[in-house]
Amino acid sequence: DTAVSQTPKYLVTQMGNDKSIKCEQNLGHDTMYWYKQDSKKFLKIMFSYNNKELIINETVPNRFSPKSPDKAHLNLHINSLELGDSAVYFCASSPSLTGRYGYTFGSGTRLTVV
Amino acid sequence: AQTVTQSQPEMSVQEAETVTLSCTYDTSENNYYLFWYKQPPSRQMILVIRQEAYKQQNATENRFSVNFQKAAKSFSLKISDSQLGDTAMYFCAFIQSNFGNEKLTFGTGTRLTIIP
Numbered sequence: 381d382t383a384v385s386q387t388p389k390y391l392v393t394q395m396g397n398d399k400s401i402k403c404e405q406n407l408g409h410d411t412m413y414w415y416k417q418d419s420k421k422f423l424k425i426m427f428s429y430n431n432k433e434l435i436i437n438e439t440v441p442n443r444f445s446p447k448s449p450d451k452a453h454l455n456l457h458i459n460s461l462e463l464g465d466s467a468v469y470f471c472a473s474s475p476s477l478t479g480r481y482g483y484t485f486g487s488g489t490r491l492t493v494v
Numbered sequence: 495a496q497t498v499t500q501s502q503p504e505m506s507v508q509e510a511e512t513v514t515l516s517c518t519y520d521t522s523e524n525n526y527y528l529f530w531y532k533q534p535p536s537r538q539m540i541l542v543i544r545q546e547a548y549k550q551q552n553a554t555e556n557r558f559s560v561n562f563q564k565a566a567k568s569f570s571l572k573i574s575d576s577q578l579g580d581t582a583m584y585f586c587a588f589i590q591s592n593f594g595n596e597k598l599t600f601g602t603g604t605r606l607t608i609i610p
Contacts, residue, residue, distance in 0.1 A: 488538070
């Protein structure tokens with residue numbers, strides 16, 4: 381029983397395409413996140429949602445649009461993909477906004493834009 | 495803004511030895527939490543250990559322990575009796591929990607290799 385599951389695990393696509401990454405958690409957590417890990421392994425938050433409400437929206441290009449149909453799901457849609465979007469994208473969840481117990485991460489989606 | 499610094503990009507140690515990974519952070523707040531995450535080659539992010547800033551006692555989890563020095567804003571991870579499975583990237587992370595909309599901020603990571 382995977383706690384935070386992301387699909388797909390790998391995604392290879394051409395520049396200009398639109399793609400989505402799906403995330404689901406079965407932990408009953410209220411808060412979900414998207415992080416981007418670049419080629420140097422640096423992890424940076426992109427978005428957070430709490431009970432379907434957008435809480436954090438970092439300086440991310442508006443080609444990236446998160447959607448949370450319910451508190452167990454947080455999907456990431458990316459329009460007009462660029463070479464610089466190539467990275468590993470992690471979904472994560474935590475019991476509450478405070479994050480005091482840390483986050484539970486999915487296994488990541490490696491996006492390669494060619 | 496909070497920052498987390500890991501000054502050791504890479505480390506290596508012989509199997510069964512003890513290794514310490516360094517982490518410093520910067521904050522003006524008093525209420526926060528610190529974490530170490532492990533990322534093995536499988537890419538999964540695994541929570542190793544957690545420390546609450548208001549607790550003076552250092553956290554321990556089996557072979558993993560921390561040295562938390564609040565005044566110095568230092569949070570190092572000690573791995574005892576290192577095993578081959580400890581080979582991974584290790585990330586120090588920080589979150590303050592005053593306002594309910596905080597985010598987990600990561601350091602740049604330390605790549606640890608355990609040598610057989």
